[in-house]
Amino acid sequence: MAFIDSHFYLECRRPTRPRHGAHGQADPLFDPLQRLLITPLWQSLSGLFDLNGRLGFVFLLISGTVAYLLYLRRRRQGDPETRSFRHFLGGRAVWLHPSALLDYQYYLVRALLHVAVILPVLTLLHPWLLQTGDVQSALTRLWGERPRLAEASWLMMLYGLGVFLISDFVHYWLHRAFHSRWLWEFHKVHHSATVMVPPTASRIHLVEKLCEMLVKGSCLALYGGIFHWLCGGTVRPYTLFGISYLVLIFNALAANLRHTHIWLSFGPRLEHLLNSPAQHQIHHSRDPRHFNHNFGTNLSLWDWWFGTLYVTSSQPEPLSFGVGPRDNERYSRLSALILRPFLVTVRKIWRALPRPRKPQAAGGLSKAP
Numbered sequence: 001m002a003f004i005d006s007h008f009y010l011e012c013r014r015p016t017r018p019r020h021g022a023h024g025q026a027d028p029l030f031d032p033l034q035r036l037l038i039t040p041l042w043q044s045l046s047g048l049f050d051l052n053g054r055l056g057f058v059f060l061l062i063s064g065t066v067a068y069l070l071y072l073r074r075r076r077q078g079d080p081e082t083r084s085f086r087h088f089l090g091g092r093a094v095w096l097h098p099s100a101l102l103d104y105q106y107y108l109v110r111a112l113l114h115v116a117v118i119l120p121v122l123t124l125l126h127p128w129l130l131q132t133g134d135v136q137s138a139l140t141r142l143w144g145e146r147p148r149l150a151e152a153s154w155l156m157m158l159y160g161l162g163v164f165l166i167s168d169f170v171h172y173w174l175h176r177a178f179h180s181r182w183l184w185e186f187h188k189v190h191h192s193a194t195v196m197v198p199p200t201a202s203r204i205h206l207v208e209k210l211c212e213m214l215v216k217g218s219c220l221a222l223y224g225g226i227f228h229w230l231c232g233g234t235v236r237p238y239t240l241f242g243i244s245y246l247v248l249i250f251n252a253l254a255a256n257l258r259h260t261h262i263w264l265s266f267g268p269r270l271e272h273l274l275n276s277p278a279q280h281q282i283h284h285s286r287d288p289r290h291f292n293h294n295f296g297t298n299l300s301l302w303d304w305w306f307g308t309l310y311v312t313s314s315q316p317e318p319l320s321f322g323v324g325p326r327d328n329e330r331y332s333r334l335s336a337l338i339l340r341p342f343l344v345t346v347r348k349i350w351r352a353l354p355r356p357r358k359p360q361a362a363g364g365l366s367k368a369p
Contacts, residue, residue: 063198090195103203113206114206122210164298197259258281268313280294285320287319290319
């Protein structure tokens with residue numbers, strides 16, 4: 001299933017050895033607890049020690065090293081914010097801020113939501129979703145089988161490049177869609193963070209995550225089916241250490257600094273192609289002149305092409321984050337991050353529904369002679 005072909009999904013769906021009671025039968029209490037609570041939480045925590053996610057220890061270490069080099073450079077330039085590395089990172093005011101503490105909680109809870117809500121929905125929809133094999137079979141019926149190409153590194157890298165570009169392009173347009181009137185409340189969950197720490201990247205509402213998996217998965221299934229048919233068979237993407245080589249490269253470009261207060265600009269020229277941490281911080285800014293800019297994830301090429309690009313320089317801009325005092329307060333609880341977007345969106349739809357006109361009073365009508 002292309003739309004859920006992820007390390008996290010595979011681990012959560014992998015059959016686990018049942019815990020047996022005194023008579024050799026599966027424990028009816030422990031098994032659901034393990035499947036719905038223990039396994040998802042373990043996957044979230046163990047994800048800090050692999051390379052399948054941006055928050056892997058290696059990527060955090062790389063981003064920390066880049067941050068320290070930036071600290072040394074600005075200290076030599078006499079920046080008053082560099083009196084200590086701890087202060088440069090934000091200190092307790094950022095990392096122990098209530099908004100940051102909420103991000104740490106949500107990072108764990110999202111794993112439970114994934115298993116309890118997203119996976120059942122995907123399983124229910126699976127028979128109607130586009131699959132790579134379906135596309136490949138349809139093309140074979142139309143134009144016959146293609147000669148099988150020998151699997152080579154260049155072919156695997158080409159396939160991986162296509163997956164990366166399509167994923168990034170689709171995410172750009174999904175991101176823009178969730179800034180629209182009817183979907184904004186779900187995306188507001190992400191923007192309601194008033195300080196930014198790396199786990200803020202996971203502060204994504206389950207509706208947005210589900211839409212991303214469905215839309216991106218369908219596009220990748222179409223691409224995969226066409227590519228496999230052209231090659232005469234299945235092609236595996238080129239990987240490094242078990243993950244896509246391009247994902248590895250872009251996560252290693254200090255990606256964890258995007259959701260921090262550490263300014264790292266790639267410069268105006270390079271930022272027409274690659275999305276820098278400073279550009280994503282601009283996207284989170286509450287300054288109206290920064291609104292609706294820099295929707296890209298890894299590439300800012302899409303922003304450049306479609307008129308939403310905002311480039312930065314090495315000089316940090318003063319920024320504040322969040323969505324305004326009232327909504328910052330409304331989204332300051334874990335339950336609100338999950339439930340409030342549904343309530344507000346339903347209210348918006350209700351108010352937008354056409355209302356029947358009230359009939360005029362009989363006395364206000366003139367009678368025909």
